[in-house]
Amino acid sequence: MAQITAIVENAGQVLTCADDAPDLVGASQHTVVAISGAEIAATGTLAEIAAGHDLSAAERIDAHGGLVMPGFVDCHTHLVFHKSRVEEYAQKVRGRSADEIRAMGIPVGITATARMMREATKEQLVASAAERLEHMLACGTTTVESKSGYGLNTATEIKMLEVNQLLGKRQPIEIVSTFLGAHEFPDDKDRDAYITEIMDEMIPEVARRGLAEFNDVYCDDGYYTVAETRAILQRGLEHGLKIKIHTDAYSHIGGSTLAAEMKAVSADHMNYTDPSEYALLREAGVVCVVMPALDFAVGHTRPFDARAMLDAGVTLALATDMCPGCWLESMPFVVQLACRLYKFSPAEAIRAGTLHAARALKREDRIGSLETGKQADIAVFPYERYEDMAYRLGRGRASLVMKAGNVVFDERV
Ligand SMILES: [Zn+2]
Structure with missing residues (x-):
């Protein structure tokens, strides 16, 4: 059972961008992203993740209702x-x-x-x-x-x-x-x-x-x-x-x-x-x-x-x-x-x-989507839903960015 080091929670929407996502982005609500070291351990509801993983040492990262997606x-x-x-x-x-x-x-x-x-x-x-x-x-x-x-x-x-x-x-x-x-x-x-x-x-x-x-x-x-x-x-x-x-x-x-x-x-x-x-x-x-x-x-x-x-x-x-x-x-x-x-x-x-x-960089097995085993490269934007990315012209500043499981940019308010 993987030791979870961090959980990104309280997202308005999570996009996995998984290859087989029928809507192309794998949008869901009430989803958290569980991270183990540099990698994504799982995505799912908190209850699902808690059932299969040890969360006792996990840092809780609050997405403040924002859009959580691959970097x-x-x-x-x-x-x-x-x-x-x-x-x-x-x-x-x-x-x-x-x-x-x-x-x-x-x-x-x-x-x-x-x-x-x-x-x-x-x-x-x-x-x-x-x-x-x-x-x-x-x-x-x-x-x-x-x-x-x-x-x-x-x-x-x-x-x-x-x-x-x-x-x-x-x-x-x-x-x-x-x-x-x-x-x-x-x-x-x-x-x-x-x-x-x-x-x-x-x-x-x-x-x-x-x-x-x-x-x-x-x-x-x-x-x-x-x-x-x-x-x-x-x-x-x-x-x-x-x-x-x-x-x-x-x-x-x-x-x-x-x-x-x-x-x-x-x-x-x-x-x-x-x-x-x-x-x-x-x-x-x-x-x-x-x-x-x-x-x-x-x-x-x-x-x-x-x-x-x-x-x-x-x-x-x-x-x-x-x-x-x-x-x-x-x-x-x-x-x-x-x-x-x-x-x-x-x-x-x-x-x-x-x-x-x-x-396009031959890295699709490692980055580009939020799936189990991939690197935890994650961006959080202060949007409730992903269409805001296209709609809010001239915007686009992230509130939080993680690279390989580490927080490298944080402007959450
Ligand atoms: Zn060029």
Whole structure:
């Protein structure tokens, strides 16, 4: 009989987000979550739990009538960067193009962030990313994927991944590290020479030092071709790096078909994905990661068609895409945009930001739902019911967050 170390009780509603939940979120009332160490021991009524477990040493954690759910999993971010690009954003919202903004002397885009990245020390990068992670935690996020890709040379890409490692040790959110050397092309090196550097220097070094779990490529018009993407991802596979793809954001060159062919863990963006590819992605088990806030921040002229993908049975995950072009820490805001602009139901959106996002990081056996044996990553929000997550616009601050059974954020009143 497991020793229960903590019980989260007095919830208005508990969401399990279990895989087989008929309503997608497993909503129930009069439910408590029993925790044993870092894991969830059981969910059920207090009487049910008391019948099968020793509660004598359990800390009682009062949810104050709030919504108790799995911590959000933010499965696509570019969290590590040095300085903002606020001047670029302020001009873009006025309708100016990248070329016009560049002509004004304002640094623009990934290459601008890459220049700033090369000057930054590891400690500066850790400090700025940690500040953003603090906001993410306050919004109920307990796991964050973080990509390199602003280095665009071996030393700086490695530096970014070392920052991911340090962040994982210095604050409570779990960091999932992704190598994205193929994010752009550097402006100081020939295209083929850079691809050779990625394949022959960066990938072996990243794998040897265990600095990343995933290998990601920006496969789109103006970025990496399908053939280049395949070669880079294949080299990563040979070194044990799992596959992610940025694709179909601004064109349709076949990245989604490649994602299905290579059985990528996730394919991300999907604005130009052809409906004929939905079945390929579904059958290959590729999770499609969509990012409403990125479309919002760039004023995308072709929003992704989430409803069509959901209706075709594609597994969708939601993420912030936190980056200098889309400065967003809040998964609740992503849920709000997904529901109002992309026709997700609130239940579909919450599941996409928890269990499906865990699947996009190959962690669905450990996080993303509140089920026996899973890690006790729990967020409590001051809402009576989960639809409030979509309804209360601009809100989304958690009242309590637990990571692996420990209270790591507490603003209960
Ligand atoms: Zn991205």
